[in-house]
Amino acid sequence: MTAHQWRVGPSPADGERADFAVDSHRGLRGPYTGLGSVLRLVVPEAYERWPDLVRGYLTEILSAAPELRGAIDAAPETLTSLAVPEERTRIYPANRTRRLAHGATEFLAGYATRAGRLPLRLAFDRVDEADPTDQEFLAIFLRRARPERIGVLIGTGGGSLEPELTAALDRYAIRLPDAHRPGPAAGRGPDELLRAYVDADGTSTDPAELAAYEQAAPEVRVALHDARAALLRERGEWSLELGAIPWHLERGSDPAGAGAEALYEAARHCGAMGYYHAVIDYGTRGRAIVDPDTQMERFWLLSTRASSAMVVLGRTVEAEPTYLDLRSRYSDPELQMSTGYALAMLYTRFHPDGLKDHHLARGYINNSIALASLLPDPQKRAFHSVFQNNGLALIEMRLGRLPAALRLVDEGLQRLDRELPGDKHRLHRSVLVHNRGKAYLALGRLDEALADLTKVIELDPNYADYYFDRADVRRRLGDLTGAIADCDTAISLSPPFYELYYNRADIKAELGDLAGAVADFGYVVELEPDQIDARVNLVSLLLDEGLVDDARPHLDEGLLRHPDDARLLHLRGVLALADDEGDEARRHFDAALRADPGLVAALASRAALAFDGGDHATAVADLTTALASTPDNPDLLYNRGFVHEAAGRWADAVADYSRALDLPGADRGELLSRRARCHAELGDADASRADEAASAAEQLDLAGAR
Incomplete structure (x- = not known):
């Protein structure tokens, strides 16, 4: 197989050889219907034969195929995953699904290699009906899976796709001739057609089946939905609770009861996993079938599940009216408190910058703080007061009032310790310690920040983000080895995310481990090719090391994605110089x-090219423009001094060399030596001898340090 394939029409397995073919329609199992179906097929064999391979990707596997829990090892637990729903105060970022997709891609590649099935052929049907999690996974899978190792066949029915998947299909897949789905089988009576429609769990596209369903008596349809939901539940497969089962219960005998409950549980689970598009779907469907007057709590919770998911996805303007609607409908103190907090976070954290209003946020949060203080239950009062004040601390930080933010967080920790049993709200206690550490960091109190991040790791040792944050503090303290160790631990605990590798690459470069830095930057752009900073750093390091042929494809890919980026255009010029194409x-x-008239690197490179061509005036002009942006750059001053010297402008050269000597990072021995020559040309023998002596001393000191 020389390329992945895409067919619009019947199942991709029709007439094609596929090792595993799955239906990706989200109506069956919700998020990761397609990926989860593949994992349910391959993981049992992989776990029996290569348990180490499976153990390396437990989080990814169990997230997409929760039925495998118990059949394989458990993923590392964090306080977030262990928290009971009422104590869950942390949500995953929207990009967590990308991390899961990358890990699943690497697991399947490892499986294909060990199984010796090269190429392993995987077929995914009805992808245009797949949840965004599956479409995101397939976009990444198409890009990263090499067709000679894993061949992917995508089947769609002509519906719209997520933009990333459309782009991946256009670039990485061959479009096969469209095929028409076969017509409906003849000879089926109304009862058979009706049952076929119900048994398809809402995914049938057969017009005859739909017509039979619509013409059936309502009580018959209801009975069939109840029976189908019960049958599916007997299978004990949790992912069915995210697709087919809620669909049937919505249409069964108790939609506002059992149906709404199923949708809420699906929304709760997917919210905890970070599957936010599905949460919006469940919440919206649930709101439509409950009575807001008689089912206030269910309507409230379904509404806020959906609106909170919108917020995480950046749809804040769409989410805000839901909170306002709830506040206008109900006078319940806890509802007013929670929606006030949500609105405060919208205005201080989530809204676009043009809509942020920290003072309005402060008003909302103060109202919630007041309501929390009136709750009758002492433990609930303590927790909610601390929680709301933690929100106020964030607002204070946004307003630049860092000491006030630190005080609020510190007082909250003390109150929880004083008024709640130690086993209550362990997650939120850890969040507060983490937030206090971040406040110390913002205040520049690095030792105290380090202490709090170390403490929160002791409280929650499997949460990768804490190691990521502590690595940053250790780096600022100069402990580069410790920072690398924290990055390594975070990597071992988490599905792949590029920020970890980017930071580790930076630290490795600082330590002089250029090969390690190149490897990490290379992995960053494999994970996320649009991460332009990583690509610029990668290409720069490769060119610095003389690895021109290795740099070329990375640069070409960068320019394909970002054709107008000034840094990449400059590096293309550097590569041309390496090819002797002046x-x-x-x-x-x-x-x-x-593209960027002030790009210092490009100005310096163009100046060097002009100097090599004997055009001293242009070289000086470009270096002078560069120095206007970075006046304390000793290398630029040295270069301009060198051009002045070559042009016989000895006094100008002395001035630049002298300025450079006063700056940190300057090569003092070389600068003194060059200035000595200029003094000699100016006839100042004493100054020349003094500089020569000082240069020799610098060289001796440098040799001794080595």
């Missing part, structure tokens, strides 16, 4: 400076 290099440097 005119081509100058053209790319000019293009880079048209």
Whole structure:
């Protein structure tokens, strides 16, 4: 198989050889219907033969195929995953699903290699009806899976796809001739057609089956839905609770009761997992079948599940009216308190910058703090008061009042310790310790920040983000080895996310481990090719090391994705210089400076090219423009001094060398030596001898340090 394939029409397994073919319609099992179905097929064999492979991807596997829990090892637990619903105060970021998709991609690649099935052929049907989690996974899978190792066949029915998947299909898959689905089988009576429609769990596209369903008596349909939901539940497969089962119960004998309960549980589970598009779907469907007057709590919770998911996905303007509607409908103190908190977070954290209003946020949160203080239950009063004040601490930080934010968090920790049993709200206690550490960091109190991050790791040792944050503090304290160790631990605990590898690459480069930095930056752009900073760093390191052929494809890919980026255009010029194409290099440097006239690297490179061509005036002009942006750059001053020296402008050269000598990071020995030559040309023998002596001393000191 030389490329992945895409067919619009019948099941991709029809007439094709596939090792595993699955239906990806989200109506069957909700998020990850397709990926989860593949994992349910391959993981039992993989776990029996290569348990180490499975153990490396437990979080990804169990997230997409929860039925496998108990059949394989458990994923590392965190306080977030262990928290009971009423104590769950942390949600996953929206990009968690990308991390899961990358890990699942790597697991399947490992499985294909160990199983010796090369190429392993996987077929996914009805992908246009798949949940965004599956479409995101398939976009990443198509890009990262090599067709000679894993061939992917995508089947769609002509519906719209997520933009990322459309782009991946266009670039990485061959479009096969469209095929028409076969017509309905003849000879089926109304009862058979009706049952077929119900048994398809809401995914049938057969017009005859739909017509039979619509023409059936309502009580017959209701009975069939109840029976089908009961049959599916007997299978004990949790993912069915995210797709087919709620669909049937919505249409069964108790939609506002059993149906709404099933939708709420699906929304709760998917909210905890970070599957936010599904949460919006469940919450919206649930709101439509409950009575807001007689089922206030269920209506409230379904509404806020959906609106909170919208917020995480950046749809804040769409979410806000839901909170306002609830506040206008009900006078319940806890509802007013929770929606006030949500609105405060919208205005201080989530809304676009043009809509943020920290003072309005403060008003909302103060109202919630007041309501929390009136709750009759002492433990609930303590927790909610601390929780709301933690929100106020965030607002204070946004307003630049860091000491006030630190005080609020610290007082909250003390109150929880004083008024709640130690086994209550362990997650939120850890969140407060983490937040206090971040407040210390913002205040520049690095040792105290380090202590709190170390404490929160002791409280929650399997939560990767804490190691990520502590690595940053250790790096600022100069403990680069410790920072690397924290990055390594975070990587071992989490599905792949590029920020970890980016930071580790930076630290490795600082330690002089250029090969390690190149490997990590390379992995970043494999995970997320649009991460342009990582790509610029990767190409720069490769060119610095003389690995021109290794740099070339990374640069070409970067320019394909970002054709107008000044840094990449500059690097294209550097590569042209390595290819001895001076005119081509100058053209790319000019293009880079048209895109960003102040790009120092491009100005310096163009100046060097001009100098090599004997054009001292242009070289000085470009270096002078660069120095306007970075006046304390000793290398630029040295370069301009060198050009002045070459042009015989000895006094100007002395001035630049002298300025550079006063700056940190300057090569003092070389600067003194060059200034000595200039003094000699100016006839100042004493100054020349003094600089020569000082240069020699610098060289001796440097040799001794080595």
